[in-house]
Amino acid sequence: MAASNLQNILFALVRAGLWERPVEIPTVDLSVQDWKDILAAAHSQTVDGLVWRGLDIMAPSATGEGLELPAQLLPAFANAVASIEDRSARMEKAARGLFAGYEGKGLHPVLLKGLSVAALYDHPELRESGDIDLYFPQDEFPKAAPKTVKAKADGSYALQFEGVPVELHPNVLDIERPSCARKASVLIDKYGFVAGPQGLRTTVPQTTMILLNTHILKHVLGYGIGLRQMCDYARAAVALNYDREQYRCDLSTLGLLKWTAVLENFCVRFLGMPESACVCCSSDFDSEKLADSLLKMVLKGGNFGLDARKGSGPLRTLAAFLSNLGFSLRLAPSEAFWTIVSLVKGRLS
Amino acid sequence: MKITDRENIRLRKVGRNYMILRESKDAVNMNDVYTLNETAAFLMERAKAVESFDEAILAAWLIEEYGIDQTLADTDVHAICGVWREVGLLED
Numbered sequence: 001m002a003a004s005n006l007q008n009i010l011f012a013l014v015r016a017g018l019w020e021r022p023v024e025i026p027t028v029d030l031s032v033q034d035w036k037d038i039l040a041a042a043h044s045q046t047v048d049g050l051v052w053r054g055l056d057i058m059a060p061s062a063t064g065e066g067l068e069l070p071a072q073l074l075p076a077f078a079n080a081v082a083s084i085e086d087r088s089a090r091m092e093k094a095a096r097g098l099f100a101g102y103e104g105k106g107l108h109p110v111l112l113k114g115l116s117v118a119a120l121y122d123h124p125e126l127r128e129s130g131d132i133d134l135y136f137p138q139d140e141f142p143k144a145a146p147k148t149v150k151a152k153a154d155g156s157y158a159l160q161f162e163g164v165p166v167e168l169h170p171n172v173l174d175i176e177r178p179s180c181a182r183k184a185s186v187l188i189d190k191y192g193f194v195a196g197p198q199g200l201r202t203t204v205p206q207t208t209m210i211l212l213n214t215h216i217l218k219h220v221l222g223y224g225i226g227l228r229q230m231c232d233y234a235r236a237a238v239a240l241n242y243d244r245e246q247y248r249c250d251l252s253t254l255g256l257l258k259w260t261a262v263l264e265n266f267c268v269r270f271l272g273m274p275e276s277a278c279v280c281c282s283s284d285f286d287s288e289k290l291a292d293s294l295l296k297m298v299l300k301g302g303n304f305g306l307d308a309r310k311g312s313g314p315l316r317t318l319a320a321f322l323s324n325l326g327f328s329l330r331l332a333p334s335e336a337f338w339t340i341v342s343l344v345k346g347r348l349s
Numbered sequence: 350m351k352i353t354d355r356e357n358i359r360l361r362k363v364g365r366n367y368m369i370l371r372e373s374k375d376a377v378n379m380n381d382v383y384t385l386n387e388t389a390a391f392l393m394e395r396a397k398a399v400e401s402f403d404e405a406i407l408a409a410w411l412i413e414e415y416g417i418d419q420t421l422a423d424t425d426v427h428a429i430c431g432v433w434r435e436v437g438l439l440e441d
Contacts, residue, residue, distance in 0.1 A: 059364025
């Protein structure tokens with residue numbers, strides 16, 4: 001079957017799983033190989049859990065309309081989903097252990113993205129998390145930093161805790177343009193932090209929205225972005241309780257309105273996010289065209305562009321960035337310029 | 350009789366399909382997966398929640414849930430228990 005048809009089925013299942021409700025599906029006859037291709041794409045985009053939920057919701061009705069995985073593919077897929085559940089449980093346990101350890105030393109970690117975003121889904125255990133990201137305030141970061149591990153180019157540290165990858169960050173947001181980074185820092189201080197759904201300290205909804213937004217942009221400007229991160233943004237935009245007008249003002253302050261219009265256009269058209277969750281005018285021709293390019297990037301890249309990645313390091317990132325330059329300059333010209341400056345200085349990896 | 354290693358058994362439903370996942374003895378981080386029908390899934394859900402049971406208790410659960418007659422319930426339960434025993438999900 002044509003790749004575009006399989007892509008439509010994948011997106012229909014993702015939409016059903018993301019919003020926990022049936023969606024319209026194209027009428028197609030899928031072979032076992034087609035289903036294998038759909039599951040492989042879902043896996044590469046780390047949205048297996050959403051597709052699993054989508055399959056439950058889109059099961060054939062009495063009239064036979066719906067989608068059903070061939071019986072021979074069920075055991076392996078059930079196993080893959082069970083692994084995600086197990087990993088989520090391990091990560092939550094590890095996060096609690098990390099918090100207890102740091103708080104015992106008088107430090108105040110803040111959980112970023114990952115687990116705190118998973119909590120926004122109806123089935124948090126099915127949202128795959130790659131690692132645990134922790135932020136520490138400036139005065140605490142040196143005390144939290146491991147002594148035996150070298151800092152990465154951007155100042156963060158990568159370590160393992162109870163077999164789970166952990167990253168310690170000196171900044172909440174991924175913003176390269178210095179004037180905006182300073183403004184962002186003021187916003188973070190103004191908004192503060194809050195106890196998240198797991199009882200662990202995390203960003204307030206307003207900051208979470210800016211964080212998810214700028215994190216996606218950073219990856220779009222570099223290696224590329226995956227479907228799961230786009231789903232996170234759509235889910236957060238709907239599930240979080242935040243002041244939308246203020247969010248729009250913050251985006252304007254950070255020079256991110258045009259980019260956000262494209263991001264929202266993508267989320268509405270391809271992920272079924274309700275337009276009421278948008279803060280920008282996202283239906284103009286330019287946003288639509290750029291969102292189409294974003295879709296191509298998502299389909300090409302897989303999870304965070306990792307599937308397309310051959311090697312790593314600042315030079316590789318720079319090469320990936322340069323290949324996206326035209327697109328990047330249309331999305332967020334200032335941030336694109338400063339990202340290049342950072343890459344040349346070797347500050348990004 | 351009782352469900353073998355019931356703490357490590359997970360029941361899952363996706364669409365019209367029901368499955369039992371049990372930690373594999375042969376492969377690390379893998380589960381043995383058994384597919385089952387809705388009736389068997391209902392019985393497994395209740396059976397794994399109790400310490401022990403017998404075929405009469407399972408039949409009573411079926412009658413209560415589906416309103417079927419005793420003979421049919423007994424027959425179904427006997428068949429299901431036979432399959433579970435065969436794959437090692439049930440022990441006396």
